[in-house]
Amino acid sequence: MSVIENEVPVRGTGEVVLSLTGINKRFGAVQALTDVDLTVRAGEVVALVGDNGAGKSTLVKTIAGVYQPDAGLIEFDGVPVTVAGPAGAQHLGIATVFQDLALCDNLDVVANLFLGKEHHLGPVMNEVSMEREAWRLLRSLSAKIPSVRIPVAGLSGGQRQTVAIARSLVGDPKVVMLDEPTAALGVAQTAEVLNLVERLREQGLAVIMVSHNMADVQAVSDRIVVLRLGRNAAEFRTEEASTDQLVAAITGASDNVVAQRAARRAGHPEGEQ
Numbered sequence: 001m002s003v004i005e006n007e008v009p010v011r012g013t014g015e016v017v018l019s020l021t022g023i024n025k026r027f028g029a030v031q032a033l034t035d036v037d038l039t040v041r042a043g044e045v046v047a048l049v050g051d052n053g054a055g056k057s058t059l060v061k062t063i064a065g066v067y068q069p070d071a072g073l074i075e076f077d078g079v080p081v082t083v084a085g086p087a088g089a090q091h092l093g094i095a096t097v098f099q100d101l102a103l104c105d106n107l108d109v110v111a112n113l114f115l116g117k118e119h120h121l122g123p124v125m126n127e128v129s130m131e132r133e134a135w136r137l138l139r140s141l142s143a144k145i146p147s148v149r150i151p152v153a154g155l156s157g158g159q160r161q162t163v164a165i166a167r168s169l170v171g172d173p174k175v176v177m178l179d180e181p182t183a184a185l186g187v188a189q190t191a192e193v194l195n196l197v198e199r200l201r202e203q204g205l206a207v208i209m210v211s212h213n214m215a216d217v218q219a220v221s222d223r224i225v226v227l228r229l230g231r232n233a234a235e236f237r238t239e240e241a242s243t244d245q246l247v248a249a250i251t252g253a254s255d256n257v258v259a260q261r262a263a264r265r266a267g268h269p270e271g272e273q
């Protein structure tokens with residue numbers, strides 16, 4: 001098995017890649033999202049947090065093209081876009097790793113990575129090219145996968161998450177959304193997955209990570225966006241947010257001076273209050 005050099009494309013960091021303004025989404029009588037704003041830059045990890053029912057999944061699915069917003073603006077690379085279905089999201093360069101990972105247990109790592117996007121050489125699949133690309137992707141994530149020719153059923157939870165994240169990189173996206181990537185993982189595997197998130201940031205990707213785990217969020221994100229009852233409740237620079245402040249913002253006990261100041265500070269340059 002050949003291992004080629006680790007070519008990792010690094011994009012310009014700091015530019016706004018994805019921007020959502022005033023997003024609204026209603027399901028029948030339920031107003032799931034009300035005037036939600038979200039911005040993600042290249043080389044930035046934004047954690048999306050909130051209690052059950054806060055609207056995180058609805059927002060992720062709206063960005064992923066699964067739902068169409070009732071109102072609001074989505075801009076990708078500064079251009080207003082309509083994310084017309086999951087294929088439209090993929091075409092724009094928005095990849096999503098959903099919680100169920102949607103891996104085919106009986107297929108090997110290579111087959112899972114390129115499911116539906118197989119490389120062809122004339123009428124036959126180009127296994128050599130796919131295997132080479134599989135190793136390149138896994139190495140770009142510093143992933144610990146022993147072989148790309150074993151069925152994913154034999155992999156650990158962390159390795160399965162690794163394969164799902166590597167698969168999201170096929171097609172060279174600019175935005176990667178991770179829905180609860182460490183749910184149900186042990187301590188070591190969680191650390192492994194958080195390392196992958198760091199690698200995504202290093203590659204200049206804009207990363208949105210949904211998580212209930214405040215320790216994970218604080219370990220790996222640059223910014224934390226809190227949703228509550230379908231609205232923006234607070235936003236923090238991660239290094240400025242204490243766990244107490246986060247919990248207060250999530251639960252709604254944030255209508256106190258400390259959390260409001262933190263939220264204001266996150267939205268303004270230093271010294272500008």
Ligand SMILES: Nc1ncnc2c1ncn2[C@@H]1O[C@H](COP(=O)(O)OP(=O)(O)OP(=O)(O)O)[C@@H](O)[C@H]1O
Nearest residue numbers: 027030031032050051052053054055056057058059
């Ligand atoms: N397809 C749907 N049909 C009807 N209501 C929905 C649908 N999807 C979400 N909702 C409702 O929208 C609101 C937001 O739900 P959402 O799943 O986005 O929250 P969440 O923050 O992801 O919660 P969790 O952490 O439990 O996954 C909830 O009141 C939910 O019941």
